[in-house]
Amino acid sequence: SPATGQQYWVMLESSAATEVPFQLEVGYSVAGKVSIIGGEPIANARVAVLNDEGRKVQSVYTDQFGLYRVDRLPPGRYRIIVEKDGLAVGARAVAVVDDFLFEQDIKLPAGFSES
Secondary structure: OOOOOOOOOOOOOOOOOOOOOOOOOOOEEEEEEEEEOOOOEOOOOEEEEEOOOOOEEEEEEOOOOOEEEEEEEOOEEEEEEEEEOOEEEEEEEEEEOOOOEOOOOEEEOOOOOOO
16 A cells, blocks of 8 residues: 555556555535625635634635635535634635535625735
8 A cells, every 4th residue: 555645656457457545535625705895806815714623724815806715625614714914804604515615705894904
């Protein structure tokens, strides 16, 4: 068996039976838009994903249109938060079951400032 993270090639020949041990991990994506109530997108906002225990499992930044996408999330319950200066300024709960979740938008208060 290969060690964790180890890569190797397997050559298969016609009419040959070859056992190839590998482990599959199920992972899904969550995507959405961060904007101010009223519609203005927030570019370069830090979006963090917390698991059921409140531990940060991933973080990404929004693009120029306020869009974010987090990949490789195993099934479970998560809290998606927008952070500014280490504090949550917006959030939503999501449940990843067996599909990708799109349009998981987060609206920030009208007075929110990026600076």
